[in-house]
Amino acid sequence: MIHKKAWIHESAIVDDDCEVGAGTRIWHFCHLISGCQIGKDCSLGQNVMVAKGVVLGNNVKVQNNVSLYEGLFCDDDVFIGPSAVFTNVTNPRSAVSRKHEYKKTILKKGVTVGANATVLCGVEVGEYAFIGAGAVVTQNVLPYSLVVGIPARHAGWMSEHGHRLRFRPDGIAVCPETKNEYRFFCGKVVKIVDKNE
CATH class of the missing domain: 2.160.10.10 (Hexapeptide repeat proteins)
Structure with a gap:
């Protein structure tokens, strides 16, 4: 539709x-x-x-x-x-049908x-x-x-707005555009503060 x-x-x-x-x-x-x-x-x-x-x-x-x-x-x-x-498809061949893969x-x-x-x-x-x-x-x-x-x-x-995050020693980074805060912990990043909410 x-x-x-x-x-x-x-x-x-x-x-x-x-x-x-x-x-x-x-x-x-x-x-x-x-x-x-x-x-x-x-x-x-x-x-x-x-x-x-x-x-x-x-x-x-x-x-x-x-x-x-x-x-x-x-x-x-x-x-x-x-x-x-x-x-x-990971291994395409012209002569092999892989539509089911x-x-x-x-x-x-x-x-x-x-x-x-x-x-x-x-x-x-x-x-x-x-x-x-x-x-x-x-x-x-x-x-x-x-x-x-x-x-x-x-x-x-x-960041969610497409800016490179620079983490401080405490594991916190701030988006320069939105001022939203992000935490680096155990090899991953999560947003912890949304200034727009």
């Missing part, structure tokens, strides 16, 4: 049985395949393909030239940069995937993690973690 308050460019192809939420904008030359689900207030840039079974939450932004293959789940507020790459890839709330990054299938990227441009993600990523490189490796921690 296409919500009446969604906007779809005339060059886009939307197959039957797609769900598109209110306020979502689908731009030039996109293709939505039957069985995909797109939440409200999303934006799909030029030349985005969304396959059967893909689920995008609310306020997901997908930039130009991205193919979202079956098995991908994006929670709310995910950002996917231009020409990012996703997979759903698709693996799930999960992007949790607030994740950023940088331009030209590659996320291999079967991984979970934790809340508000930040994947740097051009990185190749081959394993799970912790919440709030910044990962860069090939293969992607942990390089620091990020």
Whole structure:
């Protein structure tokens, strides 16, 4: 079902049985395949393909030239940069059908995937993690973690507003934009104060 308050460019192809939420904008030359689900207030840039079974939450932004293959789940507020790459099979062969072997890839709330990054299938990227441009993600990523490189490796921690967190000796860091506080404990980061609540 296409919500009446969604906007779809005339060059886009939307197959039957797609769900598109209110306020979502689908731009030039996109293709939505039957069985995909797109939440409200999303934006799909030029030349985005969304396959059967893909689920995008609310306020997901997908930039130009991205193919979202079956098995991908994006929670709310995910950002996917231009020409990012996703997979759903670990050992593809043209002559071997592996459609029954698709693996799930999960992007949790607030994740950023940088331009030209590659996320291999079967991984979970934790809340508000930040994947740097051009990185190749081959394993799970912790919440709030910044990962860069090939293969992607942990390089620091990020706030929910996308700022690098600098932890004091007491294990506390403050987001420079929001003043929200974060704690580093046992190898993980959690937000402990929300100044907006």
